[in-house]
Amino acid sequence: MASNEFQSLQGMSDIQAPEIYLWRMMEERARSVFNSYSYEELRTPVLEKLSVFQRSLGDTTDVVKKEMYSFKPSKHELAMRPEGTAGTIRHLAGRGEEGLNARVFYIGPMFRYERPQAGRKRQFHQVGVEATGEPNPLADAEAIALQKSLLDAWGLTGSKIQVSTRGEPSDRKPVADGLRAALQPHLNDLCEDCQRRIDENVLRVIDCKNESCQKIVDQIPSAIEFMSDASRAYLDQVIQALENMGIDVTVNPKLIRGLDYYVHTVWEISHSALGAQDALAGGGRYEIALGKKAIPGVGFAVGFERAIMALEACGITGGKFAPEGGLWLVSLGDAALAENMKLAAQLRAKGIRCGMELANKSMKAQMRKANRSGAAKVIIRGDDEIEKGIVTVKDMAEGSQEELNLEDLIRDA
RNA sequence: GUGAUUGUAGCUCAGUUGGUUAGAGCGUCUGGUUGUGGUCCAGAAAGUCGCGGGUUCGAAUCCCGUCUUUCACCCCA
Helix, strand or coil: CCCHHHCCCCCCCCCCCCHHHHHHHHHHHHHHHHHHCCCEECCCCCEEEHHHHHHHHCCCCHHHHHCCCEECCCCCCEEECCCCHHHHHHHHHCCHHHHHHCEEEEEEEEECCCCCECCECCEEEEEEEEEECCCCHHHHHHHHHHHHHHHHHHCCCCEEEEEEECCCHHHHHHHHHHHHHHHHHHHHHCCHHHHHHHHHCCHHHHCCCCHHHHHHHHHCCCHHHHCCHHHHHHHHHHHHHHHHCCCCCEECCCCCCCCCCEEEEEEEEEEHHHCCCCEEEEEEEEEEECCCCEEEEEEEEEEHHHHHHHHHHCCCCHHHHCCCCCEEEEECCHHHHHHHHHHHHHHHHCCCCEEECCCCCCHHHHHHHHHHHCCCEEEEECHHHHHHCEEEEEECCCCCEEEEEHHHHHHHC
């Protein structure tokens, strides 16, 4: 089978039935949930100028540094979007005042050149939202509530919401300095990676998976303790607002989120079914400057591939959402086949799911197909029926049959 | 980028220390006498054993390369 020519690219897969029905369910319900929170859909291009991502995600992040599909077809260096926020903000920034108070969502493919792994593809799919506006703990809480509504709508259970804060930009230095000072005495006990991280990105030491590093991290003060009173108060207000809405979250000061643009609230939703990459969704408050003015907002993204892994662990699979019901037309003889083509067109015009065999096959074969299609009823027509202007209708579940006038069938269908 | 791992019919997999026409189950198709499915029975079609080299009288089985799968690190959704 699969010769190389028929293989899709590494980390990029074809999504087909029955899994596709799960995707469709998720997309449809996502749109419905977003509508209930009065968010509008925004579709931005997959390609943007490379600078759009460099400026919003940060030059130093791995995503920008080494995971982007970029190329230069003409004047500008372009890149395929590795996430949805940058393009969305690029769009909103162009809408002036209106863009500073917008609520939009997106659904679509994202691209990152990484080694594929559980729940990680090179072309992967996200649904996300962005709500722009000045920092407001209630907005952050609402975004988390919206995300929870989304997962609930999909029927996903067993996920965990963890919340933390990055503080304000002015907190960054005190936090980094404070953590470095606290870690310094333990330097030799940290893993190799972490010894490097202390200088490069000290926050990453906090969520190192190495057990011995974790022991040390547990001993030192959390990043939040080095932040200003205002930053801590902001987080408290978010937690309070979530409590008021009855949303259960865990405050985890060790939660680190990588992108540079985050300020204040950050959060992550994880699920035990996912393996090492257990985050199926993440979000946070950000401030993104593309031009002179920074755009403040809050948003989140959910990974479809990972959400699907979690859903399947909950026993929710695509097959459950496969289309079924409707009719199947069985034709005996060429005359009936021609007549059924006409009938099918009439039924389909009424929006009825309607299948039929277009080749001259045995009745047995046609019935088998009808059964497989999930049709509720089968319309059987041969020379007899054509002559009398009737159809034989068989109920597939009960096995019962009756004869109907053709006109009655078309009218009542 | 680092370290492992996978690749045999549409799908899930067997294939013994390299040896004649590569197997099974599921699925598909066709039948089981006049126009009836989901069960049962019978039969059939379907693989240049991921791709390319090499070793050998002979390779799905050994070696090298390459693509791909899966997993962990890294990073992230």
